[in-house]
Amino acid sequence: DAGITQSPRHKVTETGTPVTLRCHQTENHRYMYWYRQDPGHGLRLIHYSYGVKDTDKGEVSDGYSVSRSKTEDFLLTLESATSSQTSVYFCAISESQGQSPLHFGNGTRLTVT
C-alpha cells in the first residue's frame, strides 16, 4: 500500500460529537482525497486537496470539513457526527490529475451511535 496511513482504523462515537480522521502520506503527492464507501453507493467524494491549504468540495461535502497544513497530512472533520455519517472512510492520493491513478489507504470504519 502506497505509503498511506489512516488513523484511527476504527472509531465509535456518539451523535453530536466532533470527529477528526487523519490521513498521512509519505509519497509527497500533491493531490489528496477523502471518499466514503456505503453499500449500494460505491465510493463518493467528500473533499479533495490540490495543495497545501488548497481544498475543494466533492459530491457529499455537507457536514464535513477538511484541512491540509502540510503536504503529508489531510484531515477530515465531522463537525457534529450524525448516524448518516456511519461509513467507511478512505483517503487517497495521486501524483497529478488526468491519467494519474489514485492510491488508497486501508480505510477508517466510523460508527456513530
Added chain:
Amino acid sequence: AQSVAQPEDQVNVAEGNPLTVKCTYSVSGNPYLFWYVQYPNRGLQFLLKYITGDNLVKGSYGFEAEFNKSQTSFHLKKPSALVSDSALYFCAVRDQAGTALIFGKGTTLSVSS
C-alpha cells in the same frame, strides 16, 4: 456530468472460465478510465487504466480491459478466473479536466472452485 454504471451487482463464474465485469461511462470529451479491486477490510487496489491508444489494456494479475468508444464501455476481462479473484471490483472515470475519480457502485465477483 461524469457518471459510471456497473450494471451487475454480482457476477458468478467457475474457476478456469473466462470472466467479464461490465462498465459503461458518461463523460464530456475523451475519458480516462480505471479499474480497481477491493478485498475485505482493505482499500482499493489499482488494476489498470485506459488513457489513449490500444483499445485493449493489460493490467495486474492477468486482468485486461476493453475500451469501446462507440458503446462507451470499458469491460474488465480475464481469460481464466481464479478463486482468489473473488473480490469487489470498481470502475472509475475522470474527464481530461477533472481531478477526482468518479466511481461506479461496484460489482462483486465470486469465483467458485
